[in-house]
Structure formats: C-alpha cells, structure tokens
Amino acid sequence: xxxxxxxxxxxxxxxxxxxxxxxxxxxxxxxxxxxxxxxxxxxxxxxxxxxxxxxxxxxxxxxxxxxxxxxxxxxxxxxxxxxxxxxxxxxxxxxxxxxxxxxxxxxxxxxxxxxxxxxxxxxxxxxxxxxxxxxxxxxxxxxxxxxxxxxxxxxxxxxxxxxxxxxxxxxxxxxxxxxxxxxxxxxxxxxxxxxxxxxxxxxxxxxxxxxxxxxxxxxxxxxxxxxxxxxxxx
Amino acid sequence: xxxxxxxxxxxxxxxxxxxxxxxxxxxxxxxxxxxxxxxxxxxxxxxxxxxxxxxxxxxxxxxxxxxxxxxxxxxxxxxxxxxxxxxxxxxxxxxxxxxxxxxxxxxxxxxxxxxxxxxxxxxxxxxxxxxxxxxxxxxxxxxxxxxxxxxxxxxxxxxxxxxxxxxxxxxxxxxxxxxxxxxxxxxxxxxxxxxxxxxxxxxxxxxxxxxxxxxxxxxxxxxxxxxxxxxxxxxxxxxxxxxxxxxxxxxxxxxxxxxxxxxxxxxxxxxxxxxxxxxxxxxxxxxxxxxxxxxxxxxxxxxx
Numbered sequence: 410x411x412x413x414x415x416x417x418x419x420x421x422x423x424x425x426x427x428x429x430x431x432x433x434x435x436x437x438x439x440x441x442x443x444x445x446x447x448x449x450x451x452x453x454x455x456x457x458x459x460x461x462x463x464x465x466x467x468x469x470x471x472x473x474x475x476x477x478x479x480x481x482x483x484x485x486x487x488x489x490x491x492x493x494x495x496x497x498x499x500x501x502x503x504x505x506x507x508x509x510x511x512x513x514x515x516x517x518x519x520x521x522x523x524x525x526x527x528x529x530x531x532x533x534x535x536x537x538x539x540x541x542x543x544x545x546x547x548x549x550x551x552x553x554x555x556x557x558x559x560x561x562x563x564x565x566x567x568x569x570x571x572x573x574x575x576x577x578x579x580x581x582x583x584x585x586x587x588x589x590x591x592x593x594x595x596x597x598x599x600x601x602x603x604x605x606x607x608x609x610x611x612x613x614x615x616x617x618x619x620x621x622x623x624x625x626x627x628x629x630x631x632x633x634x635x636x637x638x639x640x641x642x643x
Numbered sequence: 644x645x646x647x648x649x650x651x652x653x654x655x656x657x658x659x660x661x662x663x664x665x666x667x668x669x670x671x672x673x674x675x676x677x678x679x680x681x682x683x684x685x686x687x688x689x690x691x692x693x694x695x696x697x698x699x700x701x702x703x704x705x706x707x708x709x710x711x712x713x714x715x716x717x718x719x720x721x722x723x724x725x726x727x728x729x730x731x732x733x734x735x736x737x738x739x740x741x742x743x744x745x746x747x748x749x750x751x752x753x754x755x756x757x758x759x760x761x762x763x764x765x766x767x768x769x770x771x772x773x774x775x776x777x778x779x780x781x782x783x784x785x786x787x788x789x790x791x792x793x794x795x796x797x798x799x800x801x802x803x804x805x806x807x808x809x810x811x812x813x814x815x816x817x818x819x820x821x822x823x824x825x826x827x828x829x830x831x832x833x834x835x836x837x838x839x840x841x842x843x844x845x846x847x848x849x850x851x852x853x854x855x856x857x858x859x860x861x862x863x864x865x866x867x868x869x870x871x872x873x874x875x876x877x878x879x880x881x882x883x884x885x886x887x888x889x890x891x892x893x894x895x896x897x898x899x900x901x902x903x904x905x906x907x908x909x910x911x912x913x914x915x916x917x918x919x920x921x922x923x924x925x926x927x928x929x930x931x932x933x934x935x936x937x938x939x940x941x942x943x944x945x946x947x
Contacts, residue, residue: 499944
C-alpha cells in the first residue's frame with residue numbers, strides 16, 4: 410500500500426536518511442527502532458509529508474505521492490500521532506476529535522474514543538488542549554485524534570512516551586485491534602511492542618540495518634546496544 | 644424595534660429571554676423595557692442612561708442591556724449604573740451594535756459602573772459589533788468600573804467581534820476582602836482598525852484575587868495596544884495573561900505593569916505575541932485540513 414523507494418534526506422549537507430526502502434501494508438504492525446538520532450522521527454515525518462525527501466519516491470498504491478501535501482495524504486488515509494503533542498489555546502478535546510473525524514460527533518462516539526485511550530469523557534471533553542494538561546494526558550488525546558479518524562495507515566511516534574506501563578498494556582491491545590482495519594507504523598523502544606510486531610526495522614545512522622520478524626530480531630540483536638537491555642529483561 | 648434593529652440586536656445578543664428584565668436603547672433612546680420583582684430599571688435625567696437596581700438575595704436572573712445605533716453620524720453617550728444587592732446571583736448581558744450605511748462617523752461611549760454588594764456573584768458579558776459603509780468610522784468606547792465588596796465575585800467576558808474601526812476600552816476594578824474577579828477579553832481587528840485596552844485593577848482587600856485573560860487577533864493593517872496595571876495592595880493574587888496572534892500587517896503592543904505594595908502580594912503577568920505556530924497548522928493538516936482551514940480553526944478556537 411505505502412512504499413518508500415531509495416528515500417534520502419539531508420539537511421545542511423548532513424545525511425540524515427540513506428537509501429530507505431520500506432513497504433507498509435494494511436493489517437500489519439511495523440516497528441521502527443534504533444538509537445537516538447538514528448533518523449526514526451525524520452522518517453515518519455517524511456512519510457506523512459511534514460518533511461520532503463531530498464531524493465527518492467513515496468508511492469501510495471503505486472501512485473507517486475512524494476510531493477503531495479500533508480492534508481491530501483491525510484485524506485488518503487494516512488494518520489500521524491506526534492511524539493510531542495501540539496498544544497493549542499481555546500481548542501478543546503471535543504473540537505479536535507470533531508476536526509479529526511470531519512464531523513460533529515455525538516456524545517457516545519466521543520465517550521468511546523476517549524475510553525479507548527483511558528480518559529474519562531466528563532473530565533476531558535471540554536478541556537482545552539493546553540499547558541494545563543500533563544504529558545501523559547496530552548499523549549492520550551493525541552492518540553485519540555488518530556483513532557477518531559478513518560485511517561488506512563497509522564504512524565505513531567513513540568506512543569509510549571509519558572504513558573505509564575500499566576496503562577500501556579491497554580494501548581497494546583488497542584493497537585492489535587486497530588491492526589484489523591489499518592496498517593500501523595510505530596516508532597518505539599518499548600519491548601512489549603516488539604512482540605506484537607510483524608516486522609521490526611532497526612535504523613542506525615539513517616540506514617536500515619536490518620528488517621526482521623521479532624523472533625529473528627531477538628536472536629540477531631541480543632548484542633545490539635539499543636536493544637540489549639530490552640531483550641535481556643525478558 | 645424595526646427589522647434592521649432586530650437583525651442588529653441578534654449580532655450581539657442572539658438569544659434574549661424576554662421573561663427577564665431588559666432595556667433596549669436604540670439611537671440614544673430607550674425603546675423597550677421590562678422590569679421584574681427583583682430588578683428595577685430607572686431612567687436617569689435627560690435620557691443619559693439608566694440605573695439598574697437588583698434586590699438583595701436575588702437568585703439567578705438575567706438582565707439584558709443592548710444598545711443599537713443605525714443613524715449615521717450619531718454620537719451617543721450613556722451612563723448605566725448597576726447596583727447589585729447583597730447575596731445575589733445575576734447574569735448581565737450587554738452589547739452594542741452599530742450599523743452605519745452612511746459616510747459620517749457613528750460613535751457610542753458606554754460607561755457602565757457596577758456596585759456589587761457583599762456575597763454577590765455577577766456574570767457580565769458584553770459584545771461589540773459594527774457593520775456598514777467601509778469609509779465610515781464606527782467607534783465604540785466602553786468604560787467599565789467595578790467595585791467589588793467583601794466576598795463578592797464577578798466574571799466578565801468582553802468580546803469585540805468585528806467591524807469596529809476604533810475602540811478605546813477602559814476597565815477599572817477595585818476589590819475588597821475575599822473578592823474575586825475573572826476577566827476574559829477577546830478582540831479581533833482587521834483592515835485599518837485600532838483597539839486600545841486599558842485594565843486598572845486595585846486589589847485592596849485581604850485574599851482578593853483576579854485573573855485577567857486577553858486574547859486578540861490582529862490582521863490587515865490593524866493595530867492593538869493592551870495595557871494592564873495591577874496593584875497588589877494587600878495579601879492578594881493576580882494573574883494577567885495577554886496572548887495575541889498576528890497576521891499580515893497586524894501589530895500588537897502589550898504593556899504589563901504589576902505593582903506590589905504588600906509583601907504578601909503575588910502578582911503574575913504573562914504575554915505572548917506572534918503568528919500562528921507552524922506546529923499547530925501541521926497538526927491540523929495531519930487531520931486533513933488545508934492550511935487555510937487549519938488557520939481558521941486555530942483562530943476560531945483562540946477567540947471562542
């Protein structure tokens with residue numbers, strides 16, 4: 410469905426991504442992992458159209474969307490949850506869920522969406538998405554905006570950040586549920602997520618070092634510095 | 644009221660409940676009025692305004708005080724004094740709308756004074772709107788004075804929607820012991836409009852507090868100036884926040900002044916001015932909105 414062909418990205422002469430080739434399909438969960446600064450977030454932003462690749466192509470069902478705007482990609486069915494959710498002044502949780510689903514939602518729909526991310530609707534529905542919310546609350550609302558939207562591919566940049574591990578199990582179940590209707594590309598360091606992945610891609614210095622299933626990756630990478638600790642903890 | 648007046652009224656107060664007290668002033672004259680058992684409205688001499696008297700212990704009543712101007716070239720001045728009795732809880736909805744189809748200037752100067760007795764809650768909302776010939780000046784200069792006695796509260800929402808060419812808005816508030824004030828001001832200016840806002844708050848009482856939030860959007864070649872002066876004269880708390888979004892050639896000046904005259908005064912002022920944050924636009928675009936739609940939603944939310 411979504412394909413990256415020889416995608417390169419450089420800024421100020423510095424190469425951030427090199428020859429990235431990648432396929433993302435519906436009903437699949439792909440995890441991208443790797444050390445800090447390896448280019449994971451840059452790659453996710455290139456897929457969403459927030460950054461433009463220096464060279465290379467992005468295809469959607471075979472059609473070139475490399476130069477397509479963010480909103481048009483979104484309307485094709487690409488969705489994106491930011492690593493650091495954006496704050497607004499005046500825009501409420503209900504407002505953003507309505508904007509996300511392109512309609513005025515009834516109360517039951519809002520209750521369901523907020524329940525799925527572990528938020529009580531009565532406490533949050535009219536809250537402004539501003540500095541008064543904690544990092545964890547903002548993260549849940551960010552994921553809710555993606556859930557409210559019709560998506561074919563969902564990109565989540567470190568969804569675990571700010572969410573306690575106990576609640577994270579619920580989030581994992583949610584991702585498994587979403588896999589039935591969408592493809593998921595998740596940037597993560599969280600070993601619990603590796604287990605539900607159909608494919609784990611290790612990115613280092615802007616290059617795909619390996620792309621394997623969880624079992625193979627576990628065997629191959631037990632000495633890798635970024636995953637050693639995760640694997641050892643199992 | 645004729646149809647033009649009715650239409651104009653709906654711009655500033657779309658949902659008057661005529662069961663409650665009201666006074667509608669059009670082109671310098673009171674044209675409709677209703678009083679209730681708890682709310683008396685008495686004309687001042689020379690039709691220069693009204694006294695609104697709310698009985699002690701009045702619980703949950705609305706009072707509507709709209710002003711309409713449809714005559715081009717009219718300069719109106721009105722003095723409205725609100726006397727709110729003890730332990731009352733009232734909603735006062737004021738608004739001024741100008742429709743100036745001529746090329747002469749139309750002007751309204753509304754001086755509202757509130758005397759709020761002990762233990763009362765006042766919810767005050769005023770909306771300003773103007774429309775008409777693009778070469779005519781439509782001017783609105785509200786002056787609001789509030790005196791909050793012990794244990795009284797006031798929340799005040801002031802909105803200037805659009806079309807007003809010049810405005811000077813002066814708000815002076817004095818708070819006694821345990822009195823609380825919440826002010827939200829939202830102003831939008833376009834074209835060559837100018838808006839000056841002055842807040843002067845004196846926290847005289849022990850444990851008095853105020854929270855003043857001003858949000859403004861300046862576009863075209865419009866100019867806005869926000870000046871706040873908060874005096875902490877006792878053990879008190881004040882928070883003043885001025886946020887402005889700029890577009891095109893819009894200009895905003897924010898001048899904060901907080902004066903602590905008591906060691907237990909805790910006064911905070913925050914101000915931020917700038918264009919719409921790029922990350923906000925990008926977030927809404929990831930939801931499928933075009934850049935223009937995203938901008939519109941961000942401003943709508945900001946001024947909501």
